[in-house]
Amino acid sequence: MTGIDRHISAPQLARLVQAGGGLTPAPGVKYRALAGAVRSLILEGRLAVRVRLPAERHLAEELGVSRTTVTSAYDRLREQGYLASRQGAGSWTELPDPQALGADSPWAADEDGGLIPMHAAAPMAPTSLAAAVDAAARDLPRHTLGIGYRPLGLEPLREAVAARYTERGAATRPEQILITTGAQQAMHLIVHLLTSPGDALLVESPTYPHVLDLARLRGARIVPVGIPPGGWHLDLLTCAMRQSAARLAYLIPDFQNPTGHLMEDAGRAELVAAARACGTTLIVDETWAETTLDEVPAVRPMAAFDTDGRVFSIGSAAKLWWGGLRIGWIRTTAAMVRRLSAFRAGVDIASPLLEQLVVARLFEDLPAGRAERRAALLASRAALTAALAAELPSWTYTLPRGGGSIWALLPAPAATPIAEAAVGHGVRLAPGPWFGVDGTLESYLRLPFTQPPQVITEAVRRVAAAQAGATAPRGSLPADLMTPVL
Structure with a gap:
């Protein structure tokens, strides 16, 4: 049958x-x-x-x-x-099966124009999603007796997130968790609540592009601190924190986006202590924290070293499960959760209930979700490194032990013209200047390995063909291709 x-x-x-x-x-x-x-x-x-x-x-x-x-x-x-x-x-x-799609599939193409989306470090949905959606739909009637708004978030999901922080080494109560409509909203809420125009916001360079957009929107003074190929120089971060009197610092210690670096516990403890001495609040982006691929030292969340509530941890369902769920969270003090919840009432009141139920279900089998994502990312990372060796051997990089992208160093500062040329070959890329300030990082491209292997192999082949006609910076990408979807 x-x-x-x-x-x-x-x-x-x-x-x-x-x-x-x-x-x-x-x-x-x-x-x-x-x-x-x-x-x-x-x-x-x-x-x-x-x-x-x-x-x-x-x-x-x-x-x-x-x-x-x-x-x-x-x-x-x-x-x-x-x-x-x-x-x-x-x-x-x-x-x-999304993981088996080829490069000509509409699911593997950029919705803005049919380009292979090598600008977006966004994984495909897991196989467990459909069952979680079905289970959430069956659960939904039990939550429809009230008006449906949960400004703090759905209780079972807050409990699941808090339990995961506790398991990772930062004891957490559900009252310390605010559910948001994605990690992006979490960043907006914190920055807009805690800063005023002109305040200094310290960021890594390179960093997540949208936090730079957010800082400019808020009128903050961006203080970039470079990350060398080997990882963070903590003395540079702490000196910049002190000298700039930064009100906030935005850090990505878990498989940093885009470099893939992982900060060890000693560095986390040192940065929290420096922030305490400088009066700086830390926004810690942990959206890639669950995507360990290779053997790495055990690390605790940066919040584990916090003693006075200055660490705001941000998480998301997007990288472990799927970005289409648009569910994120903030871990902070219970008092700050209430302040943030009151502040977000002017934005969207609360996150969608059904999607929260879906993520709560996915948390119930977290090990399986991590295993599936790890297997997919490992296969795609292998495809990317093999394709780079075959097609672009002059591009160099440090192999990340987790996360979802390779930060490739080009033999010449030509990231923008290569990205421009790649559009003509059907690929959308993320050039280095997206991740920095004032046109820097032109010698780098971020190459995600979140697409299926077949798509990645074909994309690199096309990029190699595009590189032949791109040797020096000429300008910028067209306006409709400037904003990365990450």
């Missing part, structure tokens, strides 16, 4: 195809147009999953095409994972 009890007739499917624009391809590739039309119907939800499609002969008659055209279209859909078949049972719609 296939478990398929729904079907769509040939006239019904033909109407859906025609309503979507019909079949108007170049000569000889009509089957591709038909496969693309059916694939779009599935992805847009107009053709449900696990619905049996009509026989090839009947659909060909309705569309006025040859049976060979329909057969070839069905074959292409099967190759791409959108169709499954069994002898005597026909063919039915499916969704492909």
Whole structure:
């Protein structure tokens, strides 16, 4: 038994195809147009999953095409994972495994224009997501007796996040957790609540690009501190903290984005002590903390070294599970959680309840989620390093032991022109200047390994072809390609 009890007739499917624009391809590739039309119907939800499609002969008659055209279209859909078949049972719609997608899949393409999104260190959804969504949907009615707003966050999720911090070495109560609509919102809330225009905000260089956008939006004075190839120079950070009288410092100690460095416990303790002496509050971005790939020293959250509530830890479901959930959190004192919650009332009041239920379910099997993500990232990292060795051997890097990207040093300061040229080859890249201040870091590119291996291999091949015509900085990327989705 296939478990398929729904079907769509040939006239019904033909109407859906025609309503979507019909079949108007170049000569000889009509089957591709038909496969693309059916694939779009599935992805847009107009053709449900696990619905049996009509026989090839009947659909060909309705569309006025040859049976060979329909057969070839069905074959292409099967190759791409959108169709499954069994002898005597026909063919039915499916969704492909995201980790098996090729570079020509719309799921592996940038929604802004069909480019392979090598600018975005954003992993595919895990296989456990569908079951977590189903379980959350069954749980939802139990949470619908009230008005639905939970400004502090859903209690089971706050408990799960707090328990994970405690397990990692920073004893935490649920009252110390505020659930946010992604880590990005967490950063906005902290920066806007705790700084005024003109205040100094210390950041690593390179750093997460959106924190630079946030600092500029707030009117903060950005104080960059360079990170050498071997990792942090703590004396440079502490001196900059003291000399700038930084109100806030934004740090990424867990597989730093984009370098991949991991800060050891001694460095964390030293920085917290320096922040205490300088009167600086630390925003610690831990969004990559659960993505250990190789054997690394055991480390505790930076909050484990905090004694006076100056460490704000930010986490997210995006890197371990999926960015589409848009669920993040802040760990701080219970009093500050209440202040932040009151402040966020003017932004969005509370995060979506169903998505919080989904993440709470995912936390229930955290080891399995970590294992699946690790396996996927290891395969993609191997594909990226192999492709770089074969196609771009002059690019050098330190292999990260976790996280989701390689910070590649180019043989010449040509990151922006290479990124410009790559667009013409169907790839969107993140050049080094995105991660720094005042046009610096032109000799670097961030290369994520969060796409499936086949996509990464093809992307590097295209980037290598693009590099031939890009040798010196010429300007900047087009405006619609400037903002990274990370």
